Amino acid sequence: MNVVKGVTEMKALSRGLKREGKTIAFVPTMGALHEGHLTLMAEGKKRADVLVASVFVNPTQFAPHEDFGSYPRTWKADLAKLAAAKADLIWRPDVSAMYPQDFATRISTEGPAVAGLEDRFRPHFFGGVTTVVGKLFIQCRPDLALFGQKDYQQLKVVTRMTADLDLGVKIIGVPIVRERDGLAMSSRNVYLSNEQRALAPALYRALKDAAGRLRNGDHLEAVIADGARAIEDAGFSLDYFEARHAETLSPVGSLKDGPVRLLVAAKIGATRLIDNLGV
Numbered sequence: 001m002n003v004v005k006g007v008t009e010m011k012a013l014s015r016g017l018k019r020e021g022k023t024i025a026f027v028p029t030m031g032a033l034h035e036g037h038l039t040l041m042a043e044g045k046k047r048a049d050v051l052v053a054s055v056f057v058n059p060t061q062f063a064p065h066e067d068f069g070s071y072p073r074t075w076k077a078d079l080a081k082l083a084a085a086k087a088d089l090i091w092r093p094d095v096s097a098m099y100p101q102d103f104a105t106r107i108s109t110e111g112p113a114v115a116g117l118e119d120r121f122r123p124h125f126f127g128g129v130t131t132v133v134g135k136l137f138i139q140c141r142p143d144l145a146l147f148g149q150k151d152y153q154q155l156k157v158v159t160r161m162t163a164d165l166d167l168g169v170k171i172i173g174v175p176i177v178r179e180r181d182g183l184a185m186s187s188r189n190v191y192l193s194n195e196q197r198a199l200a201p202a203l204y205r206a207l208k209d210a211a212g213r214l215r216n217g218d219h220l221e222a223v224i225a226d227g228a229r230a231i232e233d234a235g236f237s238l239d240y241f242e243a244r245h246a247e248t249l250s251p252v253g254s255l256k257d258g259p260v261r262l263l264v265a266a267k268i269g270a271t272r273l274i275d276n277l278g279v
């Protein structure tokens with residue numbers, strides 16, 4: 001397993017793989033790897049000759065008040081997991097290699113990136129994500145890239161950006177990997193105290209209850225209001241709990257406007273969690 005740190009080297013390696021006729025699957029991560037990341041990698045291994053994974057905590061997607069500085073960095077454990085996942089190549093650039101001092105470019109996104117979900121609470125986020133993903137794609141030249149449905153709006157934004165910029169990468173969405181009690185796996189779950197961790201599955205419970213009631217024909221507005229209340233009653237401070245069209249992310253009034261996806265973001269203490277579920 002080759003750990004690469006230089007942009008020139010990374011580009012030469014991906015060019016070489018292409019020349020050999022190898023297909024490349026790519027999994028971008030910010031490290032602190034868990035089963036969710038490893039599922040994306042297993043899917044990538046199945047679909048291409050070579051698996052490239054990146055580990056890069058991307059500063060441009062964090063606002064100054066967010067957790068860039070304290071984001072979990074667990075490189076030694078990550079390396080062991082990447083070896084077990086049989087990743088062929090690890091792209092692990094330094095911040096200074098990705099963003100040299102005179103760096104002055106940012107991809108600007110609309111469509112799913114302004115749906116009024118994550119963008120409402122993290123207005124800097126998708127510009128940072130698409131800029132780094134665009135760079136990563138140009139550096140690694142993958143045939144396909146795997147993203148988790150965990151970050152559902154991000155998956156839609158990256159899919160749109162990749163098509164709009166003719167990057168020629170097939171984007172594959174992978175279902176959410178959960179803990180046994182339903183909590184969606186996330187690198188940020190390590191922030192939770194024992195007490196918060198015990199409350200955290202309330203998010204998934206609320207999504208599941210709401211999806212079940214909608215399928216039973218309950219009125220969407222009431223179902224959403226009850227779900228929001230259940231999450232707040234569990235001790236969360238709610239950012240949003242919404243029903244949206246699963247593809248366009250536009251608001252829906254009933255299941256007839258669907259396919260419908262329920263999406264939630266809420267803070268427990270200082271930790272912000274997101275989750276979503278198809279109806």
Ligand code: AMP
Pocket residue numbers: 028029030031036037039040146147148149150151174175176177178184185186187
């Ligand atoms: P991150 O390291 O948090 O930026 O995530 C890297 C990739 O892993 C993204 O495409 C995420 O959507 C995906 N991912 C994170 N958590 C999960 C999960 N629980 N299930 C599936 N994919 C996930």
